[in-house]
Amino acid sequence: MTSGQSGEDELSAVMASAGDPGAATSMSGQKMSQILRQRAQEFLSSRKHANNLVDIIGMWESYTLACILTIETIFGEVLKRGDMYVERTISLTISEPTAEMSYTNWLRNCYEEIWVKILNSIEDSRNAIQMQALTTAIKLMAAEGKSPLEPVENVEYYFPLHRLKPIIMKLLSPEKENFTLIARFQEISNYSDALYFTWKCLPSLTPKRQPQNVYIRNLLEFVHKLPLPQDNNSQNGTNGSQELLCGPQQVAGGFKYDYSSARKALNKVWSCIMHWELTPQLHKQLLVVLLERVMPHLEKPVLMTDFLMDSLDIDGPIGLLALQGVFVLVTKHNLDYPNIFTKLYSMFEPEILHTKYKARLFYLSDLFLSSTHLPEALVAAFAKRLSRLTLVAPPEDILIILLFIGNLLLRHPGLKRLIDHPQGNEEELGTNDPFLMEERDPLQSNALLSSLWEIKGLQYHILPSIATAARFIREPLPSIEYDMASALERTGGHIFDNELKNKVKDIMLTFERPSSMxxxxxxxxxxxxxLTTMH
Amino acid sequence: MAKIKNKKSNLADNYAKIRKQQLNKKTLTPFEIHVNKTKQNVLGRKSKVDHGLPGIARTKAITKRKNTLLLEYKVKDKDNIFLDRRIGEKNSGMSEEDKAMARFAAERIKAHKKKDIFNLNDEEILTHRGQSLIDIEKYDNPRSDEDDYSDDENKTGKLDKKFVEDAHFGGGVLSKSTSQMSRKDLIDQLIYESKKRKAERQKIREQTIDLTEKLDSEWHDLLPLVSSSKLKEIEDKPKVDDYDISLRTLKYEARGMPTDKLKSEEEIVKKEKLALEKLEEDRLMRMKGFSDEAEFQRNHKSADDLDNFKIERIEDKSSDNESNDDKIKLIKLCNAEITKNKKNNSEEEVNNEIDQDNDDDKEDEEGNKIDEDSDENIEEESDNLSDLKDSDSSDNEKEENVEDKAFANANNIQAVEKALCKNIECIKGNNIKANDDSIASSNNSKADVSIGIKEAMMEKARQELPYTFTAPVTYKELQALIKDYNPDYQSVVIERIIKCNHWKLSNENKEKLSNLFSFLLQYLNDCTFGNDLEELTKFFQLFDRLCPHLYDLTHANPESTKLCLHDILKEKHSIFEKSIKTYPKLDTLFLFKLVSILYPTSDFRHPIVTPCLVFMSQILFKCKVRRKQDISKGLFLCTLILEYTILNKRWSPSVINFLRGIIFISLPKPFSKLIKVLPPFKTANEFSNLLVLEEDQKNLKVNSVTTRMLIEDLCSEALDDSYRLRTFITTINLLHEFKEQYKELDSAYYIFEPILTLLKYGSLERYPAEVKKKVNDLVADLTKLNDKKLKYLVFNKKKPKALRMYEPRIEVVYDGKKHKPMSKAKAEREKLLHKLKKETKSAIREVRKDNAFLSKVKIKQQIASDIERKRKVKEIFGDAAKQQSEIKKFKRK
Incomplete structure (x- = not known):
């Protein structure tokens, strides 16, 4: 009891200083949170300490983080107990508001008040507070879903949508990029009910008019992060394993995940998005989201064709991403696009190697050119162009390109003449390489008349790993394709590490002693x- | 041995013998040939003897027996035997000289025998007439007894030959019928004569001794006169001439062991050259990487290869280096001492001058010394060849000069001299060459002079600093030790630390030195953080001085230094990865330079060099070029990569890309044509015209050859036109070099194509004429690359694979002989038994033949002695009959 007594003293001291913010901030945050926790305990233990809640809310400005945590424990418990539960039927009878009633009302008012505060805190400048506010909001929402404030009627499954919507609205802020918060929010996408209702909310939050760029970015990130599982529809029977944020609820029969309606929501959102004007940056992001998330769920992907075609004409990564989209359309949705190889061919510019989408490019072009039925002249043009690129490429890319060229040569035995053309030396070959780098059409580039001299030059590359890799053209090719996948993610740092790891038994030294630098x-x-005055 | 000698020396004899044999062969008649008839001719069987020469075979056997058995028989029952083993004594073909040579050679060979190797005092004692030459050389007793006796009498006092001949073997009365004296008289006379002669000789000897002593005493009186005249002679020309130098060098030359040949100058040079060539060859091997042939060769290792295994060889070399270095260091130490002494001397001289004004000689000497000093300087300048050997030799020259001086002053430098003479022999050979060099370089530019200054500074530092330092255990200690000195002094301190803790002295030192290495790197690293020009200049100066020591330390402990550098590189790289877009600081860049000094950069793959190259090309590709420093650092790296690849001519896209970017940002772009440039440069942003000249510099005179980048380019930020020009010229120069390097590549033109277009379309209007000319040259050269004749690629020719062969299956062939099936051991035993039987039989036959031979000899002897006896008996009988008849005759009378 003595400890409680002392705690009381401290609290009163704090209370006294609460009005004075300067004194309050002087208190250490840790101590404060301890005190707040104690107060919360008191509040929960008996209604005598009901005013504690007011005090706690009053200190929101100075000790936000601690307050949020305290509030979370308080209202988590309160909701669980059902202290705020109001039977709507009672309201029909006119009667004196009992003390009980007024307390409940007061509690509910406080609850609404702190919801506003929490939502505002999500926009706080401090990252930790933002994070905590979001977590608390979600937790309170879950608690509310489990034990609603009012009786639920006519609904199969109760989900506090009126709480979810403002949270998402805060996330999709038009002022600030909330990528970390979105990543946090993504965690609840494991709960199929939360996921479903999020999707349901989304169309209503997507404006038809052109919104702020930051908003678009947030939204795209949101869509990117949010999964849209398809298979739940079929596995509805085995509901037990399904995790629910606000369940299990005895009231309703249970939650049913409806893929088609979620998909509809996505399509709605996407159709809005497609109307917006995009900056190149957003364009790129949009394409990434489209390709990685949205495409499989679209009802009519072919509608994207125009958009993709427009994007294709833009150079650089946008074109590349669009190309991937077109590829999906061509392979899965029967789109006919004859110029795709010319387009791909034009992608291989030296600049592409310095973008972060180059791995995607190589992966894609490996896919495109995986058919063995392509004309040899076309593949030869690709091989030759790639080998030209090695003249300016960073080492890690050269390694990829070498593997790629190796694979091309393997798939098309006719291309052997690019690296082994013994008859050719009898014919007269001019001093120039017959290959035309500037030619846009791969079929007209004379690549088959050329040889991969660049690769031979690479045998004298300064890095031994490349020089060794380039030696593959000296002997007949192996029968199995090279594995490009592991090479795609390699960076210069990897090469450096590998070289350092190389164990060498004896280390060579120079044998001439320098007398100076x-x-x-x-x-x-x-x-x-x-560098020195002497020289 | 004598026989061998005979064969060797008498080719003519041999030839005669062969001819004789040939003649013999020719005279064979059919009667002398015995033919073994074969009853059946079996195919495939070699007939061993189808004919024989019984006569010849028999003579052979007989001569053989004569030479062996007969000799043995003759010495049978004899107790001792006298063998003349003197080499060549029995060989009439050898002249007296040949014999002497052969004997000397045999003696030498004896000295080389195994047990004599460890014999320390086995110096051959040369003799003359049985007396060792050393004893004779002492001349301690001029009154030797040798000339006491005349030739025909020996010193032992024995009777002379003539007397012995007459008296002992005189043949008695019959032959000496003429002598009238009796034997006793004769001997008396002889004794008398010999005594008389002895007395005479004694007298003469005493007389000469007296005379000699007298002469000696008189000579002592005369001595002052002679010596004074001599001294004067010396003082008259104190200038040391070449003769004196060579004489003294010869004097102090270590006496070579008689066993190893003295190496001539050419041989030493040749040996060094061979060693260097060997190392160079190794380097080339490594440069090529694992070409197929090399791989093939390397896979196969025979036991012989193990003998001269690569590692060992290199270790040998390094130890050579070490010893060499030791020598150099010793020399340097001595130098310091000598210079000190020199100082003392000069002081003394000054005093002398004051005391004795008339002593002109001293003045001369002084002047002479100044001359020498200047000479010295010139010689020191020849150091700039930075060849180890040369520097070494010039060091020694210096000593010699100093040594001469010391000699002239007749001072206490003798001790130093002694220390020096050890070194002189190893250097002497190089003197002449180095002299030539020094003359050639003496009229060289000021650079040499500055090196002279540097050397002088070092010299000064050497004198002023204490001689011993303990190796620092922590980095703080090192810092405290050298922080306060200037770079020259620091270098000397480090040098002395290394010397005091030489890795050969103990194992702990090795560890200490490897610590020192890492501390030094840390120290250098810390020095780079200075931001202003002065500090950087200081850093580079320090780096310059420390390089040789770092080199030494690396050689002392290659493993640990490698690990140390490894760690540093890793650390620097991780720092770089954190902010991959910005250029690393100088502390990373200087490491690359250090690596190029310590390790062979031309290797195909090297545990240190290759990561550095990866690192550098990463920097060049990834880092954004935004400031003046970035440009300078990038150019620095390009130059370094050029340096790394100067020998192996490998190419790096990063460098070309960077240089392309530099040219891009230095030229105003035409509007008509879009010229692209690759990252890290941007085609259009605020940095894309960073180096475009602001003002017209058309009339500026620049020398594109001597234009160099400066240290301040690495630290300052202010961009001005002179910097822009400097950068552009350096870039063009670098491109020239890279073009030369890559022109062999088939794709060379396409490597340089973007640069070519840039240069063609960029406007050079504001650049000085010389720069324009240079650029035009480059454009022409690059265009020429396109004329290279290309050949289609072809696979490497493969060696045709051999068909797979099977082991031949051998079947047992019927050969008509019965083979008992038996175990291997038993078969072996049977075989041996059979052989034994055969051998026994043949031995018995031989013994029988020997017996026959001996009995034949015996019977011959018997017959001969019988005949002799009979003859004698007959003679006696005859005599007796004669006597009888004479008696009868006498009686009848």
Whole structure:
């Protein structure tokens, strides 16, 4: 009891200072949270301490984080107990508001008040508070879903939509990029009910008019993060394993995930999105989301064709992403697009190697060119163009390109003449490479008349790993294709690490002792740099 | 051995013998040939003897027996035997000289025998007439007894030959019928004569001794006169001439062991050259990487290869280096001492001058010294060849000069001299060459002079600093030790630390030194963080001085230094990865330079060099070029990559890409044509015209050869036209070099194509004429690359694979002989028994033949002695009959 007494003293001290923000902030946050926790306990233990809630809410501004946590425990418990539950039937009879009633009303008012505060805190500048506010909001929403404030009627499954919607609205803020919060929100997508209702909410939150760019970005990120499972429809029978945010509820028969309506919602959202004007940055993001998330769920993907075609004409990563979309359309939805190889061919510009989509490009083009029925001249043009790219490519890309060219040569035995053309030397070959780099049409580029001299040059590349890899053209090719997948993710750092890892037994040293910074043989630095006064 | 000698020396004899044999062969008649008839001719069987020469075979056997058995028989029952083993004594074909040579050679060979190797005092004692030459050389007793006796009498006092001949073997009365004296008289006379002669000789000897002593005493009186005149002679020309130098060098030259040949200058040079060539060859091997042939060769290792295994060889080399270095260091130490002494001397001289004004000689000497000093300087300048050997030799020259001086002053430098003479022999060979070099370089530019200054600074530092330092255990200690000195001093301190803790002295030192290496790197690393020009200049100076020491340390402990560098590289790389778009600081860049000094950059793959290359190309590809520093650092890396690849001519896209970017940002772009440039450069942003000249520099005079980037380019931020020009010229120069390197590649033109278009379309209007000319040259050269004749690629020719062969299956063939089935061991035993039987039989036959031979000899002897006896008996009988008849005759009278 003594401890409680002392706690009381402290609290009163805090209370006294609560009005004075300067003194309040001087208290350490940890101590404060301890005190708040204690107060919350008191509040929950008996109604005598009902005013504690007011105090706690009063300190919201100075100790937001601690308050949010306390509020979460308080109202989590309150909702569980059903202290705020109001039978609507009672309201019909006119009677004096009992003390019980007024307390419940007061509680509900407080509850609404803190909801506003929590939602505002989601927009807080501090990251931790944002995060905590979101978590608390979701938790309270879940608690409310489990034990509604009012009796549920005519609904199969109760979900506090009026809570979910403002949360999502805060997430899709038009002022700030909430990627971390969205990532946090993604966690509840494991609960199929939350997921379903999120999708249901979304169309109503998507404006038809052009919104802010930040909003678009948030929305795209949101859509990107949110899964849309298809298979739940069929597995409805085995409902037990399904995790529900607000369940299990005895009231209704149970939650039923409806793929088609969720899909409809997505389509609605997407049709809105397609009307918006996009900056290149957003365009790229949109394409990524489209390709990775939305495409399989669209009702009529072919409608995307125009959009993709427009995107195709834009150079760089956008074109590349669009190309992937077109590829999906061509392979899955019977779209006929004859120029696709020319398009792909034009993608192979030196700049593409410095974008982060190059792995995708190589992966895609490997897919495109996987058919063995393509004309040899076309594939040869690709091989030759790629080998030209190695002249300016960073080492990690050269390794990919080499594997790619190797695979192309493997798939098309006729291309062997690019690396082994013994008859060719009798014919007269000019001093120039017959290959035309500037030619847009791969079939007209004369690649078959050429040879992969660039690869031969790579055998003298400064890095031994590349020089070794480029030696594959000296001997007949193997019978199995090279594995490109592992190479695609490699970066320069990997090559560096690999070289460091190379175990060498004896280390070679130079054998001529320098008398200064200059090398005894082949000094170049001092030839071009005046680094010491002596030289 | 004598026989061998005979064969060797008498080719003519041999030839005669062969001819004789041939003649013999020719005279064979059918009667001398015995033919073994074969009853059946079996195919495939070799007939061993189808004919024989019984006569010849018999003579052979007989001569053989004569040479062996007969000799043995003759010495039978004899107790001792006298063998003349003197080499060549029995060989009439050898001249006296040949014999002497052969004997000397045999003696030498004896010295090389195994048990003599460890014999320390086995110096051959040369003799003259049985007395060792060393004893003779002492001349301690001029009154040797040798000339006491005349030739025909020996010193032992024995009787002379003539007397012995007459008196002992005189043949008695019959032959010496003429002598009248009796034997006793004769001997008396002899004794008398010999005594008389002895007395005479004694007298003469005493006289000469007296005379000699007298002469000696008189000579002592005369000595001052002679010596004063001599001294004067020396003082008259104190200038040391070449003769004196060579004489002294010869004097102090270590006496080579008689066993190993003294190496001539050419041989030493040749040996060094061979060693270097070997190393170079190795390097080339590594540069090529694993070409197929090399791989093939390497896979196969025979036991012989193990003997001269690569590692061992390199270790040998390094130890060579070590010893060499030791020598150099010793020399340097001595130098320091000498210079000190020199100082003392000069002081003394000054004093002397004050004391004795008339002593001109001293003045001369002084002047002479100044001359020498200047000479020295010139010689020191020859150091700039930075060849290890040369520097080594010039160091030594210096000593020699100093040494000469020391000699002239007749001072206490002797001790130093002694230390020096150890070194002189190893360097002497190089003197002449180095001299030539020094003359050639003495009239060189100021760079040499500055090196002279540097050397002088170092010299000064050497004198002022203490000689011993303990190796620092922590980085703080090292910092405290060298922080306060300037770079030259720091270098000397490090040098002394290394010397005091030489890795050969103990194992702990090895660890200490590897620590020192990492501390030094840390120290250098810390020095790079200075931001202003002065600090950076200081850093580079320090780096310059420390390089040789770092090199030494690396050689002392390659493994640990490798690990150390590994860790540093890893750390730097992880720092770089964190902010991949910005250029790393100088602390990373200088490492690359250090690596190029310590490790062979031309290797195909090297545990240190290759990561560095990866790192550098990553920097060049990834880092954004935004500031002046970025450009300078990028160019620095390009130059470094050029340096790395200067020998192996490998190519790096990163460099070309970067240089392309530099050219892009230095030229105003035409509007008509869109010229693209690759990241890290952007086609259009605020940095894409960073290096475009602001003002017209058309009339500026620049020398594109001597234009160099400066240290301040690495630290300052202010962009001005001179920097822009500098960068552009350096870029063009670098491109020239890279073009030369890559022109062998088939794809060379396409590598440079983007740069070519840039140069063609970019406007050079504002650049000076010389730069324009240079660019035009480059454009022409690059265009020429397109004329290269291309050949279609072809697979490597493969060696035709051999068909797979099977082991031949051998069947047992019927050969008509019965073979008992038996175990291997038993078969072997049977075989041996059979052989034994055969051998016994043949031995018995031989013994029988020997017996026959011996009995024949015996019977011959018997017959001969019988005949002799009979003859004698007859003679005696005859004599007796004669006597009888004479007696009868006498009686009858």
């Amino acid at each position: 200059a090398l005894p043989k082949g000094e170049r630095i001092l030839q071009y740099w005046q």
